[in-house]
Amino acid sequence: MLAGGQAILLYDGLCGLCDRFVQFVVKHDRHGTLKFATLQGAFGRAARAAAPELARIDSLILLTPSGAYVRSSAALEVMRYLGGVWALALTLYAVPRAIRDWGYDRIAARRYRVWGRYDSCPVPDASVRGRFLD
Numbered sequence: 001m002l003a004g005g006q007a008i009l010l011y012d013g014l015c016g017l018c019d020r021f022v023q024f025v026v027k028h029d030r031h032g033t034l035k036f037a038t039l040q041g042a043f044g045r046a047a048r049a050a051a052p053e054l055a056r057i058d059s060l061i062l063l064t065p066s067g068a069y070v071r072s073s074a075a076l077e078v079m080r081y082l083g084g085v086w087a088l089a090l091t092l093y094a095v096p097r098a099i100r101d102w103g104y105d106r107i108a109a110r111r112y113r114v115w116g117r118y119d120s121c122p123v124p125d126a127s128v129r130g131r132f133l134d
Contacts, residue, residue, distance in 0.1 A: 006035055007033075007035070007062060007064045007065075008043075008047075008062075009025070009035070009037075009074070010037050010038070010044045010060070010061040010062075010063065011036065011037075011059070011061075012038070012039050012040075014040065015111050016111070022036055025082065028084075030082070030083070030084075035131050035132070038134065039061075043134050054070070057070050059071060059108045062077050064077070071101045072097065072103070073100075
């Protein structure tokens with residue numbers, strides 16, 4: 001599914017928080033190589049069907065040639081990818097994953113209520129549309 005060693009960030013395309021996170025990543029991505037796909041799109045559905053352990057994940061999934069990262073680990077690996085000052089977030093790896101994911105899940109459970117929910121996935125700006133797989 002991953003060609004040429006690229007990484008793909010799967011996200012909830014209907015979630016206002018997820019959309020803001022993707023826009024943040026696009027803005028700060030110096031490499032310009034990270035690809036994006038919504039969980040609701042054809043690529044996201046196929047990726048989750050191909051890996052049963054991902055089927056129930058309804059928020060961030062980072063697919064890399066070395067494996068898949070989910071929830072808080074996905075967010076931290078995206079910060080690693082961005083580098084620079086954003087890599088300081090990697091200090092959160094000192095917190096056990098169960099605790100990080102617990103906090104992540106608390107935010108995710110309220111994401112529609114706090115940041116809103118789209119009726120359909122927003123269309124990316126034309127300048128970055130090629131990085132979105134569906």
